Amino acid sequence: MTPRPWLHGFLDLCLLAMLRERPDYGYGLAQRLAAAGVADIPGGTLYPALLRLEQQGLASPSWAPSENGPRRKYYEITPAGLGALRAQADEWRVFRDGVDALIGNEMAGEHTP
Amino acid sequence: MNDWPRRFEAELVRLGLQPERAHRLTAETAAQAGEHAADPDHFFGPAHLYARHLVAELQVSTLEEKRAAAGKVMLRLAGVTKRYGRRTVLTGVDLTVRGGEVAAIVGANGCGKSTLLRICAGLTAPTSGTVQRTRRVGFVPQDGGTAGWLTADEHFTLFGAAAGIAPRKARSTGAHLASLLAWRPTGSQPVQELSGGTRQKLNLVLGELHGPDLLLLDEPYQGFDQGSYLDFWRQVRAWRDAGRAVVVVTHLLHELQHVDHVLDLGGAS
Numbered sequence: 001m002t003p004r005p006w007l008h009g010f011l012d013l014c015l016l017a018m019l020r021e022r023p024d025y026g027y028g029l030a031q032r033l034a035a036a037g038v039a040d041i042p043g044g045t046l047y048p049a050l051l052r053l054e055q056q057g058l059a060s061p062s063w064a065p066s067e068n069g070p071r072r073k074y075y076e077i078t079p080a081g082l083g084a085l086r087a088q089a090d091e092w093r094v095f096r097d098g099v100d101a102l103i104g105n106e107m108a109g110e111h112t113p
Numbered sequence: 114m115n116d117w118p119r120r121f122e123a124e125l126v127r128l129g130l131q132p133e134r135a136h137r138l139t140a141e142t143a144a145q146a147g148e149h150a151a152d153p154d155h156f157f158g159p160a161h162l163y164a165r166h167l168v169a170e171l172q173v174s175t176l177e178e179k180r181a182a183a184g185k186v187m188l189r190l191a192g193v194t195k196r197y198g199r200r201t202v203l204t205g206v207d208l209t210v211r212g213g214e215v216a217a218i219v220g221a222n223g224c225g226k227s228t229l230l231r232i233c234a235g236l237t238a239p240t241s242g243t244v245q246r247t248r249r250v251g252f253v254p255q256d257g258g259t260a261g262w263l264t265a266d267e268h269f270t271l272f273g274a275a276a277g278i279a280p281r282k283a284r285s286t287g288a289h290l291a292s293l294l295a296w297r298p299t300g301s302q303p304v305q306e307l308s309g310g311t312r313q314k315l316n317l318v319l320g321e322l323h324g325p326d327l328l329l330l331d332e333p334y335q336g337f338d339q340g341s342y343l344d345f346w347r348q349v350r351a352w353r354d355a356g357r358a359v360v361v362v363t364h365l366l367h368e369l370q371h372v373d374h375v376l377d378l379g380g381a382s
Contacts, residue, residue, distance in 0.1 A: 027148040043156045044163055047145050048170040051138075055171060070144050 007039045011049050012058075013092055014038055016085040019059055019077040026050060026073070050075060058084050117153045117160045118143050124164035138167070165343050172347060183373075184212030186245070187327040187358035188233060193242035195228055202228050206242070208360075208376050212326065215349060215359045217369055220378030226362045227255065227331055229378065233360060234329050247358075251325030253316045253333045255362075261305030265291070265298035265315055269322065276323035283322065290318040293351075294344050309336035317345070321352075328352060331362045346371060 007014075018024060018032055030046055033039050053059040058081035065071045077085070118139050125135035142163075146153040157163040188210045195203040202225040210216045218226050231237040232244060234252040259268060266284050273283020291298055294314045304312060317333050334345045350371065352359050361372070369375055 025148070026145055030149075043145060043149060043151070044158060044166065047142070048167050051167070052170055070147060072148070073141065073144075 007041070008045075010092060011039075011041070011045065012053065013085065013088040015049060015053060016058065016077060016081055016088070019075055020082065020085060023062075023074045023076040025064075025075070029075075053081065056080075056084075115152070115154060120160035121153070121164050124161040125168065128164060128168045130168065142167075162339060165340055169343050169347060172350070183214050184356050186211050187247045188360065189243075189245045190233070191243045193229070193232060193239045193244065195225065195232065195237070196240045203232075203239075203378070206376070206378075208374065210327070210358045210360060210374065212356045212358050213353055214373040215353050215361065215371065216374035216376060217372040218360065218362045218376045218378065219364065219369070222364075224378040226378060229376075230329050230331050230360065230362050247326045249323065249325045249327070251320040251323065251328045253320035253328070253330045255331040255333075255335065259304050259312060259315055259319070262303050264301060264303055265307075265318075266300065268304065268315060268319060272319045272322050278323065286322055287318050290321055291315075293348055294318070294341060296341075310338065310341060313337065314341070317348075325357070327358045327360070329360050332364070333361075 014033060015029060018029055024032070026043075026047055029050075030041055030043075033041050050059070053075065054061055057078055059075040060078050061073050061075055063071050064074050121142060122135050122139040125138060126132055130138070142157065143153060146156045149156060154160070186209055188208065190206055190208040193203060193206040194201070206229060208216060218229055220226055228237060230252075232239050233246065234250060235244070235246065236252070263271070265287065269283045269287030270280045273280060273286070278286070288298065291314060294317065296311060296314045298315075304315060307315070313333055313336055317330070320328060320330070320333075330349075334342050337345060349359055349361065
């Protein structure tokens with residue numbers, strides 16, 4: 001699982017990517033992040049992030065009843081959210097490739113006699 | 114049922130949220146803990162701390178949208194070098210800070226951060242290099258220039274007088290600025306009886322009393338509790354969004370996501 005300081009920079013990206021697939025509510029998103037092996041995200045990190053997305057107009061909320069228990073706040077990605085997702089995904093790829101290149105070199109170095 | 118939601122809502126209101134919005138957020142937050150079948154105290158931590166965290170997050174997102182473009186240059190250092198005898202403290206430092214920008218000076222203890230800030234303020238002369246700064250500068254040193262036997266109000270009056278502000282206006286401005294840091298000065302208490310954190314708040318207020326265009330702050334949150342610390346960074350963002358330039362000496366690297374320039378002075382010289 002990714003340590004939290006790293007996740008902080010990529011959480012919005014992960015949330016937007018999941019919302020592009022389908023609208024979801026907080027608990028569902030937490031489960032999907034954990035299932036993807038990305039993070040076991042604390043509620044105190046997840047819910048403020050969702051509120052931020054809502055406030056920035058990147059995701060729009062709607063309430064829906066649940067089979068058991070109180071109604072849920074579902075988030076749906078907006079056109080602005082899709083734009084932000086594309087931009088952040090590009091940044092992520094550049095970052096990932098850069099780190100991969102560095103790690104690759106180090107690993108190769110270790111195997112050199 | 115514990116009173117976590119009530120305390121959470123009260124803190125949201127105290128931090129300036131509209132009561133209606135605070136009420137809605139409290140209901141949502143309780144429901145979120147419910148989704149996870151968790152107790153909010155266990156899930157989110159202490160009510161007042163989570164309230165501050167949430168408000169800080171919300172403010173960051175709105176401030177980023179509202180931010181104006183960088184304004185005119187308030188501070189420009191070019192090739193600043195400082196030597197004391199044979200010891201070189203600073204070498205070839207360049208830094209430009211415009212209105213609406215925050216710069217952080219970071220580095221190990223003893224690398225010359227405070228010296229550089231004094232050079233920015235014009236209190237120490239560089240050995241070589243040039244310093245240009247705007248006329249109205251507020252300087253908040255680490256160990257403030259306060260007088261222990263005077264009250265906070267007397268400091269407001271005194272520092273106000275030095276900046277040509279009438280006593281009553283200086284006192285009301287001081288009280289207002291203090292309230293932004295969640296501090297209400299009490300009338301007759303001499304400054305030496307205040308806690309270290311509260312004395313730092315006084316320093317901050319004094320540095321800001323005359324509405325400077327450039328604020329120079331030397332780790333001004335020493336002794337602050339968590340809430341005051343968040344109030345401080347919120348205040349930094351408010352200054353920035355008001356078009357002022359802010360330079361902060363800091364060793365807290367996790368705050369650097371909020372700043373526009375990072376000047377790393379590296380290890381101790």
